[in-house]
Amino acid sequence: MRIRLSAEGQVTELGACIERLLARPVQAMNGRLISTEDGQPLAAKMLRDRFDAARVAAAAKAESAGLTDLAKRVRAFQFRDIRPKAASEIVSLDDANKLLGHSDNQITQRVYRRVGEVVKPTR
Structure with missing residues (x-):
């Protein structure tokens, strides 16, 4: 599943949520x-609880829109x-490696990169 902040020129709900979060005044520096x-x-x-609740709400919204x-x-x-999703979304292995804080690109490649190889159809 691709996580997108915008689609077809429109800001997605996730993108709008992130914009609202970024617009909040900073109340504490911890x-x-x-x-x-x-x-x-x-x-x-x-x-974890917030993630689970958001996942349930997103699935219900997709279901109600007929997107089973x-x-x-x-x-x-x-x-x-x-x-691993974040690491797979980054094109550059070096950038993914930096994001994850690994000392060796091989760890990032072997454990976290989940990008399939592009293949041609059999027929």
Whole structure:
């Protein structure tokens, strides 16, 4: 599943959400990448619960729009898929390696890159 911030010239819901987050005034500087709205560090369980709730809501919205295949793929997407997904979306192996903080490109290539080889049809 591709994660897109815009499609066909329109901002997606994820893109709009990110724009709203970026527009928020900074309330606390705690050194954390993700914080609650009042600036407290977001615990792992809180992040997991929010991810699960967002996945359920996204699948329900796709289902109600008649997009059953998309709803099925959204339900199958797991929190642990985010890190390798991010690495696979980056074209440059060096850039993916830097994002993940690996000292060796081979680790990134072997463990995290999930980009299939482009092949020709059999007939």
